[in-house]
Amino acid sequence: MKFEKTQIPGVLVVRPDCHDDPRGTFVRVHSRQEFAAQRLTESPEQCSLSYNLTRGTVRGLHFQLAPHNEAKLVVCVAGSIFDVVVDLRKSSPAFGRALGIPLSPGDDSMVYVPEGCAHGFQTLADDTTLLYMISQPYQASAARGIRWNDPALGIKWPIRDATSLSDRDSALPLLAELDCFF
Secondary structure (H helix, E strand, C coil): CEEEECCCCCCEEEECCEEEECCEEEECCCCHHHHHHCCCCCCCCEEEEEEECCCCEEEEEEEECCCCCCCEEEEEEECCEEEEEEECCCCCCCCCCEEEEEECHHHCCEEEECCCEEEEEEECCCCEEEEEEECCCCCHHHEEECCCCCHHHCCCCCCCCCCECCHHHHCCCCHHHCCCCC
16 A cells, blocks of 8 residues: 655545456455554544435535544545545644545545544535545544535535535534634
């Protein structure tokens, strides 16, 4: 696996080794040893799938409060997405900055989201599925988020208006309204 740094400390694009043969491709999504060598969360506590029916669906930007703050490894297994990470760590030089990364099965890359960052995505195709490997179990009482279209974040979403957005996500606060950071 190759771990590529981004403009936000700790957010990595992970490029696994792909093994192709006439049957197709084999990809190891997670290796405890390789993640530990990078000082990343070694093993997920929870794995989740997110299936999204329509192009333009937005989910996020979500995070969990300590002690339930979570690291995520995000893999697009069908369709394509614009994956977004927002740094919420006060001590980070990238605090308040957003980063968008396109993901699809054909590009053989994943995104590692460290603790202290919010995460979300917009689907770029119908029938898009993501696999999340998460370091902490979901804790509803610790769940928080930031509004996806907060102008202060400057996110250039590929599809300007969300075609599908939950009531919860549409009511999330702006970054300036948050009272919790890491």
